[in-house]
Amino acid sequence: MATTPLTATRTCRVLYYGPASAGKRANLRVIHRSIPPEQRLAVATDDPERQIAFRVRHGAQGEWQVLVQAVDAGRERPRAAGRDMHAPCDGIVFVVDSGASMLDQSLSALESLKTWLESWDLDLMRIPIVIQYNRRDRPDTLPVDRLESLLNPWGLLSFPANAANGDGARETLKAILGLAVNHLVANPAAAALARAAAAPPPSPSPAPEPPRSAPGPLGIDYGPPVPGAEFGETTRALSEAIYHELRPTVVVPVRIPRRLLSGREPVRLLLEVQVDDDTPY
Secondary structure, eight states: OOOBOSOOSOEEEEEEEESTTSSHHHHHHHHHHHSOGGGEEOOOOSOTTTEEEEEEEOGGGOEEEEEEEEEETTOSOOOOTTTOOSOSOSEEEEEEEOBGGGHHHHHHHHHHHHHHHHHTTOOTTSSOEEEEEEOTTSTTBOOHHHHHHHHOTTOOOEEEOBGGGTBTHHHHHHHHHHHHHHHHHHOHHHHHHHHHHHOOOOOSSOOOOOOOOOOOOOOOOOOSOOTTOOOSSOHHHHHHHHHHOSSOOOOOOOOOOGGGGSSSSOOOOOOOOOOOTTOOO
16 A cells, blocks of 8 residues: 655644444545545554545645544543643544434434533534434434434534445545635634644754655545435535535524414514624634
8 A cells, every 4th residue: 555654734634523333434444445545644553444644635725634533432532631732633524323223322422522622612613513424224214304403403514424335425524624624724823733733843854755746636436315315405516515615604503482483474583693703713
């Protein structure tokens, strides 16, 4: 397997998070197969199916090195008091097993993710997150709209998938990369952290870097629609839109009593929005 050392100037770190056996490793296997050998990067790890790295070119943002890690809920690295200053990832894919028998584990994993993010002074709206409803081929698969109501009341970008077959895995990756890279570029402090994380240690006599071919765009092979994809737009349209759009959608959740909607007359809703200039995102 051809690999290249970690020498890119900017790094984007993506975390695949979710219950054990939800399909995180299957996603990483698909990603690894999708990356041309000359764009793969060598990483020191005891489990190559838990951590991979590669180079990718993201439109006008140029070349980035991407580090992808898979972590089971409850096994994430806790924040070390007084030492860790920045969250160890720039974007998260929350992988859900779509089976009804796994719903409790998925809900528990979501709570674990929220608790972990809170330890870094973050929440689900302050870091790029994509939800993947994986294993849509299970016999007890829940409808996507049911999963959305239980696991995604914030309206985060989500994709149905059968990662074991490659369906939906590339689209999920492309979406989280688009969000995470644009988030880093739009936030100077985060971008500075990415540059620092990727900077190699100083050397008195650095060896010249061998010439390499410029990487092309990440290869996306869109297969047939995934069963259970009850979306108004296609997965491809959604991923293309988020990949090329610099600013993610702002979702403002609103709760109203159902009794107000029970009459025949139309209901007029007035939403007052205040812009917080102190929020960095």
